[in-house]
Amino acid sequence: MSEVATPVSGEIKFNIQVSDELTQNVKPLLHEIKHALESLIENGDTSIIDLRSIPLAPGEEDRILDTLGKGEVQAKLESLGLSEIIETQYAGVWVVTHYNDDGNIISRFIEVTTMPSILSSQTEDVMAAYSSLTLDLDENQETI
């Protein structure tokens, strides 16, 4: 087992209590991720697991994150509070954590996909960007 996943920023605080494997939900969840990966490979199906919907004892969420570890990609989204999108050491398995303005976790998902949808540019934002850039170019022809 690898070392406990180090957070991207100092604001992430995983549960500090470590207990015995109480609920025994850790292994089934890791197996579920394995099956989700299998489904992604074979059919291109993506999966999302909401960690807040599963009863976990103190320390068990840490154990899951510890086992998944960290991979090559770590991204931050700064809007409505911080979000961290981390690819685990298992390519295709991402941990997406959303925080509120106070730095508290409001949701945490494990996404099994080639690219979490929140990282992709959204059509509405792209259209707004096109309008904005067009306007800037028209208004500032001399200074650009």
Added chain:
Amino acid sequence: MTDRINNKDKSPADLVQLEKSRLDKTLGETLRSQGISRRSFLKFCAATASMMAMSPAMIPKIAHALENARRPSVIWLSFQECTGCTESLTRAHASTVESLIFDSISLDYHHTLQAAAGHAAEEAREIAMEENYGKYLLVVDGSIPMDNPGYSTIAGISNYDMLMDTAKGAAAIIAVGTCATYGGIPHADPNPTGAVSVGDLIKDKPIINVPGCPPIPVVITGVLTHFLTFGSIPELDHIGRPKVFYGQSIHDRCYRRPFYDKGLFAETFDDEGAKKGWCLYKLGCKGPTTYNACATAKWNDGTSFPIEAGHPCIGCSEPDFWDGGGFYKALSMPTANITETAIYTAAGAAAAGVALGAMNRSKKNSAAAAHSDTTIDDLEK
């Protein structure tokens, strides 16, 4: 809501007009006008889906519905209550999400939070009712005294009259807290004020019961968000609670459940079992007969819930929990057969849980029928 509190100098009519102009916008338009990107909106929807205990697969549907939702008018009435429900809600930990939700509704009356008082506040309520007749959402916390109306009045109006008058034009009613849903502590034996619940009085409107003493903040906002998102009430259980939050017992979702299945119990609050985190069933835990989301939604910034802090569940989301025979009296003792059966198979454990649940309900009802006062000795046991 923030605007309403900040606009202290405006008259009730001006405030209602201000809100009405904002009501014309969809939530998507409102958020975009605030510079919130579609990506941020998706993040909000993901947190909302998690909060409402919905499948992550619902995130795109929530996004679509919320983008096109219009801001509903909400009138919040507080009767015989301790303000704990409002305290719970306003201290909700997912502040970003909650603030977005509250920016998405027009809270036209809440006498604890609004700046206006007395007759000016009542005028705001009456205008909001008239402007949004048949469409506003009515939220009620607190029970209603039916003995002497003077036990609880607002601006000289009895709780009963205000409830019946306001309920007439409501699209739906959300009863928040165990007092509004089942009478709560005012209804506890001997019920000196003749307290009744909202559901005891209103029979011709859809009522969503959100019990708890207080309810979990994200459960309150989750129900509001469900109404905002889908414009309908969520699926309810036999006593009017949303199944999505109250569909499973605390016992079934408790991380200490494996100790119960193995027959490992704390016998006192300071014995080895307590130190090892064993099941609190014998210390009076009402988890087996209590349906709520505490074990997964948790409290205090998602830190823990009573059982995780070492205290048995007191069953606060169930009717008449005050009269259940004592918070520290065990519901019933599990038999050796149940324990042995449960150890061997998960199916066995589930079956045992069902059987024991029936026993526990029976015992709880007996305790309520032969009500005995909880004494200081009970608390010290």
